[in-house]
Amino acid sequence: MAAQLNTLLRAAAREHVCPVPPVPDAVSAVRRGAAAALTDWDVSAQIAEDALLVVSELVTNAILHARPPAELRLTWEAGEGGGTLRVEVTDAGPVRAAGQPIGWLDPDEHGRGEAIVHALATRHGIRVRRGGVTRWAELV
Helix, strand or coil: HHHHHHHHHHHHCCCCEEEEECCCHHHHHHHHHHHHHHHHCCCHHHHHHHHHHHHHHHHHHHHHHHHEEEEEEEEEECCCCCCEEEEEEEEECCCCCCCCCCCCHHHHHHHHHHHHHHHHHCEEEEEEEEEEEEEEEEEC
């Protein structure tokens, strides 16, 4: 019984869930929380560094382009010689129709997030469901 409890506690300690407030300043706070979780889980420096960039990009995307509420979920599955980190940001869906520009955004400063996520992630994707969208990436 004690061994099962320890296993459950370790599994619970490997998931980090954080609400994403719909304000630009939230990105740094969410990123700090993610960094603390990755440190607690002893995730390698390379995965952690890449993951924090992915977190920043997906959270920024949710704040700028989606309806609240949004939530970050990190899941770490340790394995022999490393592990797999899954980063998910779920939001309530797009604020505007696809392709409709955001007038106040400087195109030189935005629009590269998806390419960054694709470059850093081993796998990535989007799950669309009624009432929301989840963008996810896995890093190994």
